[in-house]
Amino acid sequence: MSLKLYVDALSQPSRALLIFLQASNIPFTKCIVKLGAGEHLSEEFKNNISRFQKVPVVIHGDFHLTESVAILRYISRENAAPNNLYPKDSKLQARVDEYLEWQHTNIRANCAMYFRKKWLEPKITGEELSEKLLLPYERRMVDSLNDFENLWLSSGAFITGDTLTAADIWAACEIEQPRIAGYDPESERPVLSRWLNNVRKSLSPHYEEAHTLLNKLVQKSTMKKASSKL
Template sequence: MGLIQPSGTRPCCFSGVWSSAWGGRGRVERCSFFTLKTLSDSSGQHRSKEFFQINSLQKVPVLKDGDFILTESSAILIYLSCKYQTADHWYPSDLQARARVHEYLGWHADCIRGTFGVPMWVQVLGPLIGVQVPEEKVERNRTAIDQALQWLENKFLGDRLFLAGQQVTLADLMALEELMQPVAVGYELFKGRPRLAAWRERVEAFLGAELCQEAHSLILSILEQAAKKTLPTPPPEVYPTMLLRIARIP
C-alpha cells in the first residue's frame, strides 16, 4: 500500500490516525507494508505523465492499495480506518455518531477547505510566481474565515469536547490541519475564541506534542522560508494551474 500526499499540508491527518492505530508505536512511514511519498504542489510532479496514470485528476493525496486507487483526504482516512480497524472513536461504528462525522466532513469540503487555503496563496504561493492577489479578495476571504470559525465553534463544537461528539474523530483531524494553514502565515485564528483554542489543545494533546511538532513544522516555517527566498521556484509548466487557482479566489 502506498500514499502520495502534498508536502506541508494536512500531513497529520494521515500520520496521526496511523500512529494512534498502533498505540503510538511508530509513524506510518516506518510500517513495512506502507509507503509514504510526499510531493510538493508547486514542483509540478503531480502534472507528470507517470502521476497521470495514478490519478487523472492530477491532484494529491492519492492512496494506492494494490490495484485500488483512491483520492480525497476524507475518503482515504475513512478507508484506512475501516481496513485496519483503528480505534472506534476515529470513525464510530454507531450510526448516529458516524453520521455526525460525515455531517462535518461535508460542511468542511464546502466551507473550510477552499477558504482556509487562500491566505497561503496570498502570502506565499502567489508571490512565488509574481502574482499579487487583489486586496478586496483578501478582505472577502478574511470575512469568510471569520464566519466559518463562528459556525465551527457554535454549530459543530458547541459545548462538546470535539467536533462530532465527546471523543476525537476524523472530523477533528481534518479541521485542525486545515486551520493550520492560515495560522502558518500569521492569522491568529484562536485569539478571542477560547472554546476553539481549548479544542485545539485537546486534539493536539491526544495526538501528542512530538507528532504535532513533526507534522506541523514544515508548514509553520513556510512564511520564514518565503521571506528568506529558500522555497523552490515552481517550474513554468505548473504556472497555468497555479494561476487558475488564484483566479478562482472569490
C-alpha cells in the same frame, strides 16, 4: 493492511490522513510528492498514481484511491480504523460524517482560499493581492471560523463530544493552514483555541511531526513581518 500513501506536507488533507494512519497504528509507506516542483503534474504520476494528479493518494495492492475522506471511509470498511477515530456505531459515525461533509464548503473552502490568495499565489507569481481584493476572502474565512466555533464546539472537548475523532483531525489541519499566511485562527476565539490545543496534545507526537514544515513557514513569515516593521 499495507498501504502506500502519497502526500505533501503543505496539503491539509495529506496531513490529516498521515496523522490518522499514524494514530491508528496502520502500517504504510510514505511517499513524498513535491507539489511545488510539479511532481504531481508529470505523466508518470498521472498514469501510475492518480489520474486526478492531486494528493493524497493511497495504493492498496492494485487499488488506487484519492480524496482523503473517501480514503478514511475505505480504511474503515477494511476494518483497520480504530473505533474511537471513526466509530462503527451508525449514529456516532454519522456525526463524524456530518462535519466532514459540512467542512467542504466552509472551513476547507474558505481557509484554503485565503491561504492561496494571501500566500501561495504571490509566492508563485511574485505579485501580491491588494488588501481590497483580499478582504472578501478574509471575511469568508473569518465567518467560517466563527461558525465553526459556535456550531461545532459547544458539546464537549471535541467536535462530536468528549472523544477525539477523524472530524477533529481533518478540521485542525485545515484551520492550521492560514497561519502560514500570517492569520492566527486562535486569536479572540478561546473555545477554538482550547479545542485546537486539545487536538494537538491528543495526537502528539504525530501532529507535531506532520506540521513541522508548516510551523517552520509560520516562523519564517513571522520573522519577515517583524523585520519589515523595523
